Amino acid sequence: MLVHRWDAPTDDDEWTTFLAAQGFGHLVAGGRDRDVPVVVPTQFVVDGADVLIHLARPNPIWAAIAENPMVVLSVAGDWAYVPSTWKAIGDEDPRLGIPTTYYGAVQLTGPARVLDEPADVAALLRAQLSQLEPGNDRVDPIEDGARLGQIRGIRLTPTDVRAKFKYGGNVDEAHRQAIAERLATRDGAGDQAARAHLLQRGARETSWGTNQSST
Numbered sequence: 001m002l003v004h005r006w007d008a009p010t011d012d013d014e015w016t017t018f019l020a021a022q023g024f025g026h027l028v029a030g031g032r033d034r035d036v037p038v039v040v041p042t043q044f045v046v047d048g049a050d051v052l053i054h055l056a057r058p059n060p061i062w063a064a065i066a067e068n069p070m071v072v073l074s075v076a077g078d079w080a081y082v083p084s085t086w087k088a089i090g091d092e093d094p095r096l097g098i099p100t101t102y103y104g105a106v107q108l109t110g111p112a113r114v115l116d117e118p119a120d121v122a123a124l125l126r127a128q129l130s131q132l133e134p135g136n137d138r139v140d141p142i143e144d145g146a147r148l149g150q151i152r153g154i155r156l157t158p159t160d161v162r163a164k165f166k167y168g169g170n171v172d173e174a175h176r177q178a179i180a181e182r183l184a185t186r187d188g189a190g191d192q193a194a195r196a197h198l199l200q201r202g203a204r205e206t207s208w209g210t211n212q213s214s215t
Contacts, residue, residue, distance in 0.1 A: 001107055001162050006169030010201065015163035018078070019106050020046045023132075025075035027053060027154075029112070031064030038064040044073065045131045051108065052124050053154040062114070062152065069111040073156060079103035080194035082179060089178045102167045102194040108158040115153030118142065124153040167197040176202075 009015045023043060030037040038061045044053045051073060055061065065071065080102050087097035115121055125141035141148065168176045176198060183195040 001105060001164060003162060003164045004170065007164045007166045009163045009165060014165065015106050015161065016046065018104050018163075018165075019051075019075055019108075022075050022077045022106075025073050027061065028072040028074060029061050029064035030068060030070070032067035034064065034067075043128075043132075045128045047127050047155075049157065051156040051158070052127055053156065054121065054124060054128070054151045055154070057150055057152055065112050065114060065154075069113075070109065071112045071156065073108040073158075074105070075107070076103055076105040078190060078193035078197060080183060080188070080190045086179050086182050087175065089175055100166075102198065103164075104166075104197060105164045107162045108156065109160040109162075110156055110158040113155045113157070115155060118148045121148050121151060121153045124155070165197060165201060167194065167201055169201060173202075 023045065025042065025044060027040045027042050028037050029040075040055065040059060040061045042053050042055060044051050046052075053073075082100045082102060084097035084099040085094040087099070088094040115124055119142065122141040122144075129136060129138065129141070168179060180195050180198050183191040183198070
């Protein structure tokens with residue numbers, strides 16, 4: 001993933017907050033000597049420095065993890081398309097505007113520790129439920145008995161993090177404000193989240209026209 005300096009997170013809190021808020025991504029296991037990696041869409045929760053995941057036992061990713069435990073969790077969201085005409089203000093020719101897409105993305109790389117013991121799987125489920133369903137009076141997961149054997153858990157401890165927040169950090173404030181107003185007016189899926197990032201981050205570069213459409 002290409003990360004320009006103006007798209008880099010302002011601090012660790014920015015990417016960790018984004019990651020926890022998204023809660024859904026793609027787990028990628030390359031395995032060993034495979035032509036194609038295994039890619040699994042999955043829910044997850046952040047537990048301190050780790051990420052917790054559970055998947056069905058028949059999932060093909062287990063064989064790839066057994067071959068090579070290093071995996072990537074790829075998460076993207078809060079995206080919004082910015083039309084070319086939105087990139088022009090004042091006397092600028094809207095026909096020369098360059099379209100782009102705003103988005104946030106985090107990629108975590110690290111070893112996947114597989115959890116098989118019922119007590120370990122139950123503990124993982126407790127941690128997930130405490131975040132996803134706080135206050136739920138569901139029975140404790142250990143009471144699921146044999147059904148726990150139908151799933152396996154993963155505790156992913158990242159050893160490398162790449163994060164990107166592509167929200168117009170390479171343009172001046174006037175252009176950013178114009179796009180923010182248009183996002184508010186359009187109010188489509190993802191527009192308000194993208195607008196919040198746009199306004200919160202502020203301009204990281206002041207030279208209009210630099211890498212406007214790079215992804």
